[in-house]
Amino acid sequence: MKTLHSLIFLIGKQKTIFIFAILTLLLGVTFEASGRLVIRDIVDTVLADKINLTNMKNLILLFTFCTLMQGTFHFISARWKTSATESIVRSIRNKLFNHIQQLSFHYHDHTPVGELVQRATSDVDSVRRFYGDQIPGILQIIFRCLIFFAAIALIDIRIALVTSIIIPVLTIISTFFFHRIYQAYDLLQTCEGEVSSSVQENLNGIRVVRAFAQQNYENRMFETKNRAQLNAGLKEVFWHSSYWPVAHILCGTQLCVSILYTGYTVINGENTVGTLVAASFLFNGLIWPLQDLGRLITEISHSFVSFNRIEEIMTEETEDTENNISRDSTLIQNDDKPLSDRYKNHSQSADNSNNFKLPLRLEGHIEFENLCFSYGDTAPVLKNISFECKPGQKIALVGETGSGKTSIVNLLPRFYPYQSGKLLIDRIPVTDYPRNYLRKNIGIVEQNPFLFTTTIRENIEYGTDRDIDFEEVVKAAKAAAIHNDIMRFPLKYDTVVGEKGISLSGGQKQRIVIARTILKDPHILILDDSTSAVDADTEQCIRKAINNLLKGRSTFIIAHRIQTLKEADIIIVLKEGEIKQQGSHDELIKVPGFYKDIFEIQTRIEKELILEIESNRKGKL
Numbered sequence: 001m002k003t004l005h006s007l008i009f010l011i012g013k014q015k016t017i018f019i020f021a022i023l024t025l026l027l028g029v030t031f032e033a034s035g036r037l038v039i040r041d042i043v044d045t046v047l048a049d050k051i052n053l054t055n056m057k058n059l060i061l062l063f064t065f066c067t068l069m070q071g072t073f074h075f076i077s078a079r080w081k082t083s084a085t086e087s088i089v090r091s092i093r094n095k096l097f098n099h100i101q102q103l104s105f106h107y108h109d110h111t112p113v114g115e116l117v118q119r120a121t122s123d124v125d126s127v128r129r130f131y132g133d134q135i136p137g138i139l140q141i142i143f144r145c146l147i148f149f150a151a152i153a154l155i156d157i158r159i160a161l162v163t164s165i166i167i168p169v170l171t172i173i174s175t176f177f178f179h180r181i182y183q184a185y186d187l188l189q190t191c192e193g194e195v196s197s198s199v200q201e202n203l204n205g206i207r208v209v210r211a212f213a214q215q216n217y218e219n220r221m222f223e224t225k226n227r228a229q230l231n232a233g234l235k236e237v238f239w240h241s242s243y244w245p246v247a248h249i250l251c252g253t254q255l256c257v258s259i260l261y262t263g264y265t266v267i268n269g270e271n272t273v274g275t276l277v278a279a280s281f282l283f284n285g286l287i288w289p290l291q292d293l294g295r296l297i298t299e300i301s302h303s304f305v306s307f308n309r310i311e312e313i314m315t316e317e318t319e320d321t322e323n324n325i326s327r328d329s330t331l332i333q334n335d336d337k338p339l340s341d342r343y344k345n346h347s348q349s350a351d352n353s354n355n356f357k358l359p360l361r362l363e364g365h366i367e368f369e370n371l372c373f374s375y376g377d378t379a380p381v382l383k384n385i386s387f388e389c390k391p392g393q394k395i396a397l398v399g400e401t402g403s404g405k406t407s408i409v410n411l412l413p414r415f416y417p418y419q420s421g422k423l424l425i426d427r428i429p430v431t432d433y434p435r436n437y438l439r440k441n442i443g444i445v446e447q448n449p450f451l452f453t454t455t456i457r458e459n460i461e462y463g464t465d466r467d468i469d470f471e472e473v474v475k476a477a478k479a480a481a482i483h484n485d486i487m488r489f490p491l492k493y494d495t496v497v498g499e500k501g502i503s504l505s506g507g508q509k510q511r512i513v514i515a516r517t518i519l520k521d522p523h524i525l526i527l528d529d530s531t532s533a534v535d536a537d538t539e540q541c542i543r544k545a546i547n548n549l550l551k552g553r554s555t556f557i558i559a560h561r562i563q564t565l566k567e568a569d570i571i572i573v574l575k576e577g578e579i580k581q582q583g584s585h586d587e588l589i590k591v592p593g594f595y596k597d598i599f600e601i602q603t604r605i606e607k608e609l610i611l612e613i614e615s616n617r618k619g620k621l
């Protein structure tokens with residue numbers, strides 16, 4: 001009942017059109033029943049001893065008029081119904097898409113993409129049938145029951161009562177099937193979601209599957225899920241198809257009983273032959289559509305399942321991206337007091353947190369104080385992290401894989417909430433900044449760069465929120481050392497990348513994303529292993545360009561090459577989520593530890609390489 005209520009509530013603004021569609025449907029059914037009633041008089045006039053031609057002509061005109069009106073109202077009803085339905089579904093789809101975009105990183109980490117795609121497509125489509133087919137269908141049956149019952153009652157109330165025996169019987173049976181089909185369809189949709197997730201994941205990782213020759217393993221995994229879907233589908237079809245013979249037998253029996261009873265009254269002289277003929281038409285108009293009641297009730301169960309699946313997503317908590325934002329944007333623009341003055345007292349007054357004016361730009365003073373963090377209920381990933389990044393400083397994070405480097409930088413734009421300790425930006429807790437504000441002011445080049453299936457130019461321009469000149473795009477591309485590569489593509493900056501276009505190497509993708517971030521002009525920059533897929537020369541080019549462009553901005557660099565790490569003001573060495581060492585390059589190479597080890601290894605390898613190259617050169621000479 002709650003589901004039905006929610007679905008009806010969603011009609012919202014389309015209420016008026018929907019009501020008109022239903023009223024015209026009611027009129028259509030009324031004219032249909034009236035036309036059939038006229039048949040009685042036509043037959044009786046034909047069978048009369050002396051045919052009254054004028055009367056006959058009038059009756060035929062009346063019958064034609066009723067038929068025309070029936071068709072017209074059904075047509076208008078269908079038009080309005082479709083228009084209202086499409087608008088309702090458009091609004092559901094928009095709301096769902098918008099909601100999915102606002103769900104937390106944590107939610108997306110745990111929800112397969114295929115599952116979300118299925119809910120946004122096939123489940124929405126199933127809900128569309130509720131408004132476009134099921135509600136009008138059920139209402140039509142109800143109207144038919146009432147109006148045709150009244151029409152038959154006009155002929156003979158006893159015949160009407162005998163004919164309506166089927167209504168409660170079929171309703172009870174349909175309800176029984178409704179529950180069975182609801183359960184079966186719920187299972188089927190879950191299985192279908194798993195199959196589509198499986199296909200999606202397989203396609204995303206098709207290169208890995210091939211590279212590891214895992215096609216057979218993947219086939220077996222897919223077959224298991226596919227079989228589960230088949231079983232669920234068979235169960236659903238079983239209940240669905242069982243309904244039809246039951247309903248058919250019931251309706252056929254009812255029709256026989258009604259005709260026999262009416263025939264009996266005609267033989268007894270209580271009714272005319274015209275009554276029998278007209279009643280037969282009315283029975284057909286009442287009984288056979290009742291069969292459809294079962295189909296509609298069972299299909300409504302599909303829509304309920306789909307709607308509840310959509311509701312599951314809609315009730316998931318979203319990230320509040322705009323919280324604490326000061327609506328007085330003019331104040332933001334005009335306030336040119338030094339930021340540190342403005343926030344001097346802020347950290348002491350927690351209550352103030354929602355009242356401060358967002359600065360036009362961040363200074364980039366970042367402090368971690370005893371911060372602990374874990375993803376959901378898992379073991380802590382970061383433990384007692386404390387360090388300070390002064391405005392304009394460059395912080396390098398280094399450590400073994402899985403030591404928590406990405407996790408640290410993910411906390412700055414509030415991708416995840418931390419559990420304890422403090423993280424302050426310009427002396428204000430990050431939690432006091434609206435997420436969107438932080439994300440607009442912090443540029444992040446992620447470890448796994450993502451490009452949209454569009455042109456290189458649009459990929460670079462993405463997320464800037466302002467009109468960009470082509471020269472700016474080129475400048476950013478040059479700074480990211482990708483311009484020359486782009487100029488080698490046939491359509492240059494208009495080359496489409498991704499599924500429908502050119503495939504790029506990992507390093508090229510990384511540099512396009514760096515160009516995108518440079519164009520965003522962030523006040524705090526995060527480069528997460530973003531030069532890992534480029535050679536040492538290119539890395540140096542990018543480093544120089546970025547160094548020039550981002551002077552005076554706080555930067556977090558996650559890297560492994562000593563050349564990059566060396567330039568940082570502070571190097572943070574992480575191990576299993578804890579800071580093991582921190583200091584400058586000169587300080588850290590003096591003390592034994594992870595940093596000194598990688599420095600020595602890399603220096604030794606470099607020396608060996610230089611020696612090898614030189615000896616090769618001498619050999620050639």
Ligand SMILES: Nc1ncnc2c1ncn2[C@@H]1O[C@H](COP(=O)(O)OP(=O)(O)OP(=O)(O)O)[C@@H](O)[C@H]1O
Binds near residue numbers: 406
């Ligand atoms: N989204 C996530 N949900 C749950 N656990 C995660 C998530 N991302 C990372 N982790 C876990 O957190 C720990 C730290 O991961 P993180 O990605 O920060 O490491 P990293 O130092 O960046 O490693 P790498 O050098 O391989 O990129 C790992 O144990 C990892 O399994």
Ligand SMILES: [Mg+2]
Binds near residue numbers: 405406407447529
């Ligand atoms: Mg990482």
